[in-house]
Amino acid sequence: MTYLRQVGIIVWKDLVVEVRTGERTLSMAGFTVLVGILFNYAVNQARVPIQDVAAALMWMTLVFAGMLGLGRTFQLEAEEGAFQGILLSPAPKDAVFLGKVVANFVLLAVVTLLLMAVFGLFFQLDYGQSPLGLLGVLGLGMLGFVSLGTLFAAVSTGTTMKETLLPILLFPLLVPMIYFGATATNALLDGRPVAEISGNLRMLGAFALVAVASGTTLFRFVVEE
Amino acid sequence: MSDRAGLRAPFLALALVLASALPALGQAGGGLGSQTLGRSYWFLFLAYAIAWALVLGWVVSIARRLARVEKELEDPRET
Amino acid sequence: MASPIKWRALTAGIAGVVGIVVLHWMVFFWVPTEATMGVIQRIFYIHVPAAWVAFMAFGVVALCSAIYLWLGDERLDMMAVSAAEGGMVFTTVVLLTGPLWGKIAWGTYWVWDPRLTLTLLLWFIYLGYFMVRAATESPERGKRFAAVVGIVGALDIPLIHLSVVWFRSLHPGPVVLKPEGPSLHPQMLATLLTGFGVFTVLFFSLMAYRFGLERARRAAAARAAGRLRPAGA
Numbered sequence: 001m002t003y004l005r006q007v008g009i010i011v012w013k014d015l016v017v018e019v020r021t022g023e024r025t026l027s028m029a030g031f032t033v034l035v036g037i038l039f040n041y042a043v044n045q046a047r048v049p050i051q052d053v054a055a056a057l058m059w060m061t062l063v064f065a066g067m068l069g070l071g072r073t074f075q076l077e078a079e080e081g082a083f084q085g086i087l088l089s090p091a092p093k094d095a096v097f098l099g100k101v102v103a104n105f106v107l108l109a110v111v112t113l114l115l116m117a118v119f120g121l122f123f124q125l126d127y128g129q130s131p132l133g134l135l136g137v138l139g140l141g142m143l144g145f146v147s148l149g150t151l152f153a154a155v156s157t158g159t160t161m162k163e164t165l166l167p168i169l170l171f172p173l174l175v176p177m178i179y180f181g182a183t184a185t186n187a188l189l190d191g192r193p194v195a196e197i198s199g200n201l202r203m204l205g206a207f208a209l210v211a212v213a214s215g216t217t218l219f220r221f222v223v224e225e
Numbered sequence: 226m227s228d229r230a231g232l233r234a235p236f237l238a239l240a241l242v243l244a245s246a247l248p249a250l251g252q253a254g255g256g257l258g259s260q261t262l263g264r265s266y267w268f269l270f271l272a273y274a275i276a277w278a279l280v281l282g283w284v285v286s287i288a289r290r291l292a293r294v295e296k297e298l299e300d301p302r303e304t
Numbered sequence: 305m306a307s308p309i310k311w312r313a314l315t316a317g318i319a320g321v322v323g324i325v326v327l328h329w330m331v332f333f334w335v336p337t338e339a340t341m342g343v344i345q346r347i348f349y350i351h352v353p354a355a356w357v358a359f360m361a362f363g364v365v366a367l368c369s370a371i372y373l374w375l376g377d378e379r380l381d382m383m384a385v386s387a388a389e390g391g392m393v394f395t396t397v398v399l400l401t402g403p404l405w406g407k408i409a410w411g412t413y414w415v416w417d418p419r420l421t422l423t424l425l426l427w428f429i430y431l432g433y434f435m436v437r438a439a440t441e442s443p444e445r446g447k448r449f450a451a452v453v454g455i456v457g458a459l460d461i462p463l464i465h466l467s468v469v470w471f472r473s474l475h476p477g478p479v480v481l482k483p484e485g486p487s488l489h490p491q492m493l494a495t496l497l498t499g500f501g502v503f504t505v506l507f508f509s510l511m512a513y514r515f516g517l518e519r520a521r522r523a524a525a526a527r528a529a530g531r532l533r534p535a536g537a
Contacts, residue, residue: 269346
């Protein structure tokens with residue numbers, strides 16, 4: 001069985017489970033909408049028009065929503081802290097990792113689209129200038145986020161603290177994604193052309209590359225007996 | 226016994242160093258010159274004191290843990 | 305307890321103390337006062353060396369972690385955890401001395417200065433390293449998890465560095481006074497280099513001390529594990 005096919009099988013399995021139970025997607029989607037509502041009441045719109053902080057709110061919402069879903073990535077495979085489900089699989093460990101990353105990315109992509117729709121509606125955001133650019137920025141950021149998140153989800157699942165450890169491990173490392181992502185998003189929402197944010201995009205790309213590469217290499221050490 | 230003395234010595238040293246700074250506390254407001262100048266000296270002292278307190282604290286922490294483990298190793302415990 | 309090791313430790317210890325005394329003499333009696341910031345600038349001579357050690361220590365952690373995962377040699381993990389403990393201590397020194405300097409030099413305790421921000425994030429990465437070690441039921445797994453945290457942390461730090469620097473360049477705060485002035489005065493340079501030397505020696509000697517503790521701990525654990533095995537099993 002080719003490597004790609006093995007990855008594909010894992011992606012398919014996870015997505016099928018998700019479609020059947022809908023747990024993770026529902027909680028992430030619900031979170032996104034509800035947080036949008038809370039933000040409306042939290043931001044002092046007399047002082048600052050909410051459009052000015054919309055990029056920040058979007059990125060933070062995605063991070064928090066992502067944590068909800070990422071934490072449960074290995075719930076099925078990890079019984080009592082051991083990764084039997086993965087160790088017994090014939091697929092090479094890095095294929096399992098990439099499969100999980102792609103599946104998580106798909107879930108988070110769905111949530112991102114929902115976020116853009118909901119926040120666009122709630123805060124009257126204008127995506128007209130470069131909607132594809134916006135999707136690109138968010139997509140690239142989410143790729144890095146999901147890769148690091150999947151790796152550390154495996155780590156935290158193997159600890160006694162489970163998902164509660166995930167923010168501490170993940171958040172310091174997300175600074176580049178938040179900074180370059182939110183800056184680029186701000187620029188695009190302001191109507192700046194995509195060419196202007198090329199530097200930010202390159203940094204997001206570098207971040208995603210480091211995240212995927214290190215995750216693929218290190219995952220086997222996390223799950224081995 | 227010598228273990229305990231060795232462990233207490235750094236604390237004593239630190240206490241003496243900090244005690245020597247007490248006059249500076251009183252002078253921080255006026256004796257050393259203008260208010261700002263006084264605070265500069267006080268913060269400078271505090272910075273150095275904190276730095277060495279942390280390093281010394283680590284040394285003491287290692288020493289204590291080592292003493293505990295060595296005691297465990299020397300003590301022939303029967304099941 | 306091996307004699308040659310004790311002699312080496314004693315020599316390192318004495319060298320360290322002598323170095324510290326010399327450094328303090330240089331800082332408080334020899335080096336000239338910086339023109340713009342005045343006396344408070346002397347924090348520079350322990351703040352910067354501490355930062356150097358904090359990041360170098362993490363480099364040691366990452367390197368030892370990577371080789372540990374690759375070769376599986378326990379001694380590398382022992383070195384990693386020893387370096388991490390020291391690194392965390394010196395990182396804390398940077399984070400506490402920085403704001404003291406900043407309050408006098410900039411007027412506030414925190415201004416998102418790129419280097420301080422990077423150090424703050426480094427502190428949390430160290431925290432994650434220790435939490436992951438402690439929160440596992442199997443110590444072997446804890447060591448592997450910690451190694452992963454160390455490696456990924458080290459890979460991300462350059463990217464974090466770029467983020468905090470870009471941020472600062474776009475959002476300049478109060479005028480960031482360079483600690484050196486237009487160029488570093490030779491006496492200031494000498495004092496700073498002495499600081500680097502003393503702190504580096506201090507770090508490695510204390511890391512060795514911590515390594516000794518780790519060795520003793522594992523010997524004790526091995527002995528305890530040996531006793532738990534029923535006779536003849």
